[in-house]
Amino acid sequence: MSAGEAGAGRDPGLQPERTRLAWRRTTLSAAVATVLAVRAALHGGASAAGIVLCALCCGLCLAFLRVAHLRIHALAAGTPPPALAPRHATAAVLCAVAMAVCAAVLVV
Amino acid sequence: MSEFVRNIRLWFAPERVRDEGGTPDYRFSLANERTFLAWLRTALALIGGGFAVDQFLPDLRWAWRVGLALALLAAGVLCSLRAVNHWVRCERAMRRGEDLPASRFPALLSVVVAVVAVAMVLVVLVRGEG
Numbered sequence: 001m002s003a004g005e006a007g008a009g010r011d012p013g014l015q016p017e018r019t020r021l022a023w024r025r026t027t028l029s030a031a032v033a034t035v036l037a038v039r040a041a042l043h044g045g046a047s048a049a050g051i052v053l054c055a056l057c058c059g060l061c062l063a064f065l066r067v068a069h070l071r072i073h074a075l076a077a078g079t080p081p082p083a084l085a086p087r088h089a090t091a092a093v094l095c096a097v098a099m100a101v102c103a104a105v106l107v108v
Numbered sequence: 109m110s111e112f113v114r115n116i117r118l119w120f121a122p123e124r125v126r127d128e129g130g131t132p133d134y135r136f137s138l139a140n141e142r143t144f145l146a147w148l149r150t151a152l153a154l155i156g157g158g159f160a161v162d163q164f165l166p167d168l169r170w171a172w173r174v175g176l177a178l179a180l181l182a183a184g185v186l187c188s189l190r191a192v193n194h195w196v197r198c199e200r201a202m203r204r205g206e207d208l209p210a211s212r213f214p215a216l217l218s219v220v221v222a223v224v225a226v227a228m229v230l231v232v233l234v235r236g237e238g
Contacts (some may be wrong), residue, residue, distance in 0.1 A: 015138040022145040029152040035161035041218040043163065044177050080134035083199070084141045090119040094189040096148060100155045100181045107162045 016075045023068045026092075033099060034061040040106050053102050060102070064095040118196045125196065129203030140198045147191035149218075154184035165231075172231055183220050187204060 035081050041054035067088050075081045118125055158180035165173055190213050197209045 001131050013135060019138045019142055019145075024151070026145045026149050027236045029149045029156070033156040033159065036156050036163065040163050046140045057192075072184050080139070083134065083137040084144075084195075086119050086121065086125055086192075086199075087197060089144060089195055092148060093151075093188045095153050096155065099152075100158070100177050100185045100188075103158050103162075103181050103230040104178060105154055107158065107174055107181070 016033075016081050019081075020072050020075050023072055025066055027068045028062045030061050030095070030099075034058060037099065037102060037106070040103070050106075053106055057099055057102050060095045060099050064092060066091050067095070113192075115193055115196050118200070125199055125203070128200065129205060132202040135201055136200065140195060140202070143198075144191050144195040147194070148188055151184045151188035152189060154180050156185060158184065166237070168231060172227075176227060176231075179220070179224055183217065183224075186198055187217060 037057040038054050040070055041050040041057070046054075072085065158177045161177045161180060162173060165176075194209070194211060194213070201208050
């Protein structure tokens with residue numbers, strides 16, 4: 001504990017850094033899902049519905065990136081870092097759910 | 109059920125989580141957040157798997173293809189909703205100093221993934237013979 005306090009309040013377990021990387025990994029997962037969505041939407045000729053769903057998935061991915069960006073900045077802002085706001089957690093989850101709904105529309 | 113509705117209200121109301129108990133060590137909160145993100149990645153992977161089944165098994169019968177894809181997508185939706193619900197419950201338990209909530213969900217998800225995997229094996233075998 002004293003070692004952590006000596007290092008200008010730096011946590012020896014690097015918890016904020018690990019959390020930041022977890023957010024980064026999650027944005028990468030969202031990007032992979034979005035690439036698959038774009039491929040599914042535009043494969044075999046682009047229909048109007050396909051383009052709309054493609055744009056929707058890209059928008060959802062950007063919204064997720066935005067949430068992650070805000071959270072990463074909040075983590076870097078202060079020690080101890082503030083806790084995750086439920087609103088952000090819900091926003092991130094709603095992006096994933098909306099992407100699944102887009103996928104269901106594309107598949108059927 | 110009312111407990112569940114109360115949890116859903118908490119998803120959207122950040123200040124109400126802080127109404128009860130004391131603030132836990134921030135390291136525990138961050139660990140809880142990372143667990144939430146791990147579940148969210150699992151959900152995104154399931155959603156990606158749904159897209160992949162639809163995309164990369166084009167000569168499968170329509171019903172099988174759509175059925176498998178929808179099963180994976182539904183698992184993804186459940187997984188992400190459960191991620192935020194479990195995160196709220198853990199956060200509240202930590203604030204109140206209670207035990208962390210037990211959950212059947214990991215077992216349920218494993219069973220669903222196993223069933224989908226067996227279905228895939230059957231599909232591949234049937235296609236190999238037919």
